Amino acid sequence: xxxxxxxxxxxxxxxxxxxxxxxxxxxxxxxxxxxxxxxxxxxxxxxxxxxxxxxxxxxxxxxxxxxxxxxxxxxxxxxxxx
Numbered sequence: 001x002x003x004x005x006x007x008x009x010x011x012x013x014x015x016x017x018x019x020x021x022x023x024x025x026x027x028x029x030x031x032x033x034x035x036x037x038x039x040x041x042x043x044x045x046x047x048x049x050x051x052x053x054x055x056x057x058x059x060x061x062x063x064x065x066x067x068x069x070x071x072x073x074x075x076x077x078x079x080x081x082x
Contacts, residue, residue, distance in 0.1 A: 003047040007038075010046075 014034050018027035042049045 003045045006046050010034075 011031070011034070014031060015027065018024070018030040023030055038046075044052060
């Protein structure tokens with residue numbers, strides 16, 4: 001539901017932006033282009049795309065934090081060659 005609400009805000013802002021100024025006669029084309037671009041570039045939606053970008057960064061950050069904590073505790077990584 002968050003993505004739907006965020007999308008509604010983006011569409012309403014785009015309508016306001018495109019209907020004022022020099023783009024007013026073409027606002028329906030701009031709105032259509034916005035829908036096509038969002039569909040092509042964000043197939044998981046706004047929130048899904050954000051989560052897809054956020055999760056790898058979060059996992060990397062957590063593993064780095066765990067490694068740092070292990071070093072501070074004096075615990076070393078197990079050597080798989082043994």
